[in-house]
Amino acid sequence: MKFSVPIFDVKNLNFRVGDQEILKDISFQIFNGEYVAIIGPNGGGKTTLVRMLLGLSKPTSAEIRIYGKKLSRFKEWSKIGYVPQRASHVDANFPATVEDIVEMGRVSKRAFFSTLSKEDKAIVHDAMLTMDVVDLKDKMIGTLSGGQRQRVMIARALASKPEILILDEPNTGVDMASQKRFYSLLSKLNKEENITIVFITHDVGVIADDIGRLFTINQKATICNNPKEALSCEEMSELYGIEAHLIHNHKHEH
Numbered sequence: 001m002k003f004s005v006p007i008f009d010v011k012n013l014n015f016r017v018g019d020q021e022i023l024k025d026i027s028f029q030i031f032n033g034e035y036v037a038i039i040g041p042n043g044g045g046k047t048t049l050v051r052m053l054l055g056l057s058k059p060t061s062a063e064i065r066i067y068g069k070k071l072s073r074f075k076e077w078s079k080i081g082y083v084p085q086r087a088s089h090v091d092a093n094f095p096a097t098v099e100d101i102v103e104m105g106r107v108s109k110r111a112f113f114s115t116l117s118k119e120d121k122a123i124v125h126d127a128m129l130t131m132d133v134v135d136l137k138d139k140m141i142g143t144l145s146g147g148q149r150q151r152v153m154i155a156r157a158l159a160s161k162p163e164i165l166i167l168d169e170p171n172t173g174v175d176m177a178s179q180k181r182f183y184s185l186l187s188k189l190n191k192e193e194n195i196t197i198v199f200i201t202h203d204v205g206v207i208a209d210d211i212g213r214l215f216t217i218n219q220k221a222t223i224c225n226n227p228k229e230a231l232s233c234e235e236m237s238e239l240y241g242i243e244a245h246l247i248h249n250h251k252h253e254h
Helices: 046-052 098-109 118-130 148-159 176-192 235-240
Strands: 008-017 020-030 037-039 061-066 080-083 164-168 195-200 213-218 220-224
Touching: 008 037, 008 046, 008 118, 020 046, 020 213, 037 046, 037 176, 046 061, 046 164, 046 195, 080 148, 098 118, 098 148, 118 148, 118 176, 148 176, 176 195
Parallel strands: 037 195, 037 213, 080 164, 164 195
Antiparallel strands: 008 020, 008 061, 213 220
């Protein structure tokens, strides 16, 4: 169900670096409960766009509202869970357990150096349970596989109890079996927990079957309400600038 006030409302976003136009005249809205994929080639501006939505980078010009508020006035960042690129790439010797990492997701909810409350502990446990990492809670984060670390980092984001989860290239370096499990978990979060999902990738081959809308970003943006129709070889060839051959082999069980 779409509410009258979107989570993100972006109008006429432009970004230039010197004479180079990175993003041009981009406008879109993302509503509560949606499952959106943002795709495009490397260097097409996907991560730059997301950083601007989160106030981490500044556009050359734009009107950006979050939950109806101007970006500059928005303060409720705990509503947004963000898993950036390479978030799961950690030093093998990093001195933190899985539980330590997920507990970091409660920092925005409490004062620094304060102890976790029983409620905080319960939320952390639920986040680990949702992402199926409870059995890993005492393991050091650097000893885990790429797929396991991926789930831990998403659990950390979920520990803040977000209403929207933004994941930037989360499948980098993750094997196919972990990817399928990952899509099943994302679908569960979207359908059962009503968490809005925004999934960013450069690989059209990993687009899940149940995504509701597709945003293609390569300097400009194209919004498609029927992703299966959009994933044609001709359109993807135009987007990526090369001849594309799509193989639809990513169906998964829910």
